Amino acid sequence: MNRIVLKNPSIIHSDGQVSEAKAIVVENGRIKAIDPDIWSADIEVDCAGKYVSPSFANLHTHSPMNIFKGFAEDVTIDRWFNELIWPYENRLTPEDAYHGSRVAIAEMQNNGVTVFADHYMFAEEIVKAALEMDMGLDIAPTLFSLDGRFHEGLIKTIELSETYRDFDRVVVSLGPHSPYTCSMEDLRSIAEIQVKSGLKVHIHAAETKDQVIRSKIETGKTPFEFLSKSGVLMGRTIIAHGLYVEEGDLLFLNENTTFAISPKTYYKLNMGFGNVPFLKDRIKIAIGTDGAASSNTLDPLEQARLLALMGKYLMKDSTSFPLREVWGYLMEGHRALEFDTGEIREGFSADLIIWDLDKPSTAVASDPLAAIIFSATSENIDTVISKGVFVKREGRLKHDVSKDISYLKNRMIELGESKGGETSLSY
Secondary structure (H helix, E strand, C coil): CCCEECCCCCECCCCCCCCEECCEEECEEEEEECCCCCCCCCEEEECCCCCCEEEEEEEEEHHHHHCCCCEEEEECCCHHHHHHHHHCCCCCCCCHHHHHHHHHHHHHHHHEEEEEEEEEECHHHHHHHHCCCCEEEEEEECCCCCCHHHHHHHHHHHHHHHHCCCCCCCECEEEEEECCCCCCHHHHHHHHHHHHCCCEEEEECCCCHHHHHHHHHHHCCHHHHHHHHHHHCCEEEEECCCCCCHHHHHCCCCEEEEEEEEHHHHHHHHCCCHHHHHHHHHHHHCCCCCCCHHHHHHHHHHHHHHHHHHHHHHHCCCCCCCCCHHHHHHHHHHCCCCCCCCCCCCEECCCCEEEEECCCCCCCCHHHHHHHHCCCCCCHEEEEEECCCCECCCCCCCCCCCHHHHEEEEHHHHHHHCCEEEEEEEE
């Protein structure tokens, strides 16, 4: 038995409300009791003066792309894809993906993330890294029609879902890349599998205005209408970005459709922000970080902060995107995943952050949500617990990734000296 007791915490709940408790008792990875009168502990942590909240969920990233951090800067989005990312991705190896994922997971854990949804190739390597590092993973192996290996990849995805069926911290999802890189026929195959298996779909859609224009010219449909026609949007779906969702597109969505929003990427690649800020009360919004090649950091809090500021600016209303609403976006990713995380309630997985807001950057803030959303950094994240396991404690990460970092540095020199690989993909 492993019983952890967090004594005297102030609790920030998923709805942003704050309460006091004598203790939170964690037993065998789950929250056993809140505010009990008596308790015993194997490990006792004094949280007096600190806040305990649910951990963060990163609803969209590409963890192996930490190898490309800082590689594609100050370029147009066309050049980013066609000259720098897709050609060089074709030179990546499973070993690159493994080490890149380990470094990405360490970065996420340092920033309070304990569960994440990944959309990339080399799924087995990402799963291996996540299991080694006590991380909850929803993996959607990326599928493209353009490379001629769609059905081969789909079969492997189904096999992977069978392999990890009984793993409570690994979920396999279906990962067609996007409506502009996957054919209607292949997307219909995804929809058929989704209906039979109940697997979630994780897909990019309507990322830029130009994508929507091209889709209307080439197919006579918006990207969301195209996806709906294929049947892909019938079940549980994570939409990566989806910035240019139109009023009519709302008819194609359901209560299990969640938008993973990554504002730092949109600023950096000049993608705009589409209609999401104006439809925020009619769609489900959660936070993703995208990959390190575009967003540079895997920090959901940074993304949520940018979303709040962007929303206030675009809506010309400083009262919009209030603190508790933005906190809700940070929590929404948990609901889109399947790990019983995101709540401080009995029976839920013990995925928690212990916040120290008595740092110079956050000191004396009268509202803890204001301190966290607009001032905090990873320095304020004292401790991170992932299903009852300390992955960060008193500012120190459990897992040493120094060898992984050395590997990536040496490998990136090799890749940088090459000319990239051949690619059948085109943005």
